[in-house]
Amino acid sequence: MGAFPSDDESVNIKTGYTMYLFRAAVQCLGLTFLSLILPSNVLMISQALAQTSSATQPKRTPKPVVQKSSGTANKQIGLKPSAVNRVSNYNSMNLNPELFQKKGESELTGNTTGNLDFRVKRGCLRRSYSEDKLPNAIGIDDRAFADFFKSKTKRFFDGMRGDCIPYAVAFGSRNRFDSLSIMNGPVQDAKTEVWTFTPSAAGSFLIQQEYLKEEAKQLTEIQIPLRDVLYDPRKVGDKLPVELVWELNGVIKQIYPEDNNSHENTNSVVRIIVDFGDKERWAQIRAVEIIDPTTKEIFSSAFWVERDGIPGGFFTSTGEALERSFWTNPLSYRRISRGVGSVRVTSTSKRVSNKKGAAPSSAEAPSKQKYRAHMGIDYAAPIGTPVFSVATGKVVHMGFSGAFGNLIILEHPGSYHTYYAHLSKFNSELELGNEVRRGFEIGYVGLTGRSTGPHLHFELRKDGVYVDPYAARMQLNLWSMRDDESGLLTSEILLLGSLAPN
Structure with a gap:
């Protein structure tokens, strides 16, 4: 059972090894002597016989790297077949040498292509005789857009229902108008219609019309008590596949209103809008809300936005991006109540006192629990802790890779790679070339390679350059709303979000 030999076994091993060296030396001397006294043709025959004899000896099969994964409560569906033939040799290092080269020791210091000042305002504007002046009434100071809106919305307002106009408006930097979505009344049914207005690159404006009747064909609404989501993942797992449970946990962890702990002791529910997908589409949570089913009050919410060129992401109803946390949490959430983050991120950084030679005072903050001394982040966790893909991507490397030990590399849209x-061990269902959905269980924490203790070494790279996702100045386009995407969020808010009380 033990990993190390007993004392008797050690003696036998040493003795056997000594005899092996002795026989090898005798054989070597014997061949040298024979080469001096025998003709060359006789010596060649003897060597051929020796090779034949060696070939008949059974060869020891190396232990495979991939082992059977531990069972899960729900079958995972976030896996698409490989576009290449099944790969049996997971030890290959020649898939793409560039994946193992670190392009520059310095980290990326920042990327401000995203709209950092993005914000969303929503409400239900009381109807009046001047409905066509809605943009000005909700704070859009753009004369050209006001004229465009008035000229295009007569038919829309003729079909209004109810006594107020639901809207969601997005603003960019310097209060620039980014998008406006309006709905034809505070009723969500087969006749619900949403119009979204966005600026165009040509200097004019675009209109997109969406109907809830068409959206609803692919969507399912699920309500789960908040207490169950926070403390009983088994009940959540009965309703959602494993990777969606991981994703839901990540959303709730960030939007849960920590300033009011009483929510978890009430009848508050988590309302989830899910597209369970099909053979062509990934299953996806489209909206998450924490609400009071009695008063209909919405405590917090988040919506999924599918984006071009980069992975999609979650944003709150006020425009706050949640993606940075997802891209830095590849391990399992054990529970997701306040203070969640059950997996500690270890650190080698030392505490620095305010004065030279002075001992740290008790008032000083503790050192951060993550590595900064090397490229990557190390998450301390017990062996066997599930590791999840932080974003949808393709398996471009899977095998033993020197100091990395057993390594998986995923390639994501936008020239991003993640390293685990x-x-x-790896998930036994996984193959090189597979496409995996975010939240798919790809492997398990270990200590293979150059590792002094069980942990996950995680890296995020952009164009081959290491990105420190914890750096204060770091802002990738993954983590912020791009200017041309705001209309996607405002329309999702009106189509899929609960209607707030008037």
Whole structure:
């Protein structure tokens, strides 16, 4: 059972090894002597016989790197077949040498292509005789858009229902108008219609019309008590596939209103709008809300936005991006109540006192629990802790890779790669070339390779350059709303979000 030999076994091993060296030396001397006294043709025959004899000896088969994964409560569906033939040799290092080269030791210091000042305002504007002046009434100071809106919305307002006009408006930097979505009344049914207005590159404006009747064909609404989501993942797992449970946990962890702990002791529910997908589409949570089913009050919410060129992401109803946390949490959430983050991120950084030679005072903040001394982030966790893909991507490397140990590399849209190293084993369903959905269980924490203890070594790279996702100045386009995407969020808010009380 033990991993190390007993004392008797050690003696036998040493003795056997000594005899092996002795026989090898005798054989070597014997061949040298024979080469001096025998003709060359006789010596060639003897060597051929020796090779034949060696070939008949049984060869020891190396232990495979991939082992059977531990069972899960729900079958995962976030896996698409490989576009290449099944790969049996997971030890290959020649898939793409550039994946193992670190392009520059300095980190990316920032990327401000995203709209950092993005914000969303929503409400239900009381109807009046001047409905066509809605943009000005909700704070859009753009004369050209006001004229465009008035000229295009007569038919829309003729079909209004109810006593107020639901809207969601997005603003960019310097209060620039980014998008406006309006709905034909505070009723969500087969006749619900949403119009979204966005500026065009040509200097004019665009209109997109969406109907809830068409959206609803692919969507399912699920309500789960908040207490169950926070403390009983088994009940959540009965309603959602494993990867969507991981994703839901990540959303709730960030939008849960921590300033009011009483929510978890009430009848508050988590309302989830899910597209369970099909053979062509990934299953996807489209909206998450924490609400009071009695008063209909919405405590917090988040919506999924599908984006071009980069992975999609979650944003709150006020425009706050949630993606940075997803891209830095590849391990399992054990529970997701306040203070969640059950997996500690270890650190080698030392505490620095305010004065030279002075001992740290008790008032000083503790050191951050993550590595900064090397490229990557190390998450301390027990061996066997599930490791999840932080975003949808393709498996471009899977095998033993020197100091990395058992390593998986995923390629994501936008020239991003994520690295998961020191794994004890891989998910047995996974193959090189597979496409995996975010939240798919790809492997398990270990200490293979150059590792002093069980942990996951995680890296995020952009164009081959290491990105420190914890850096204060770091802002990738993954983590912010781009200017041309705001209309996607405002329309999702009106189509899929609960209607707030008037």
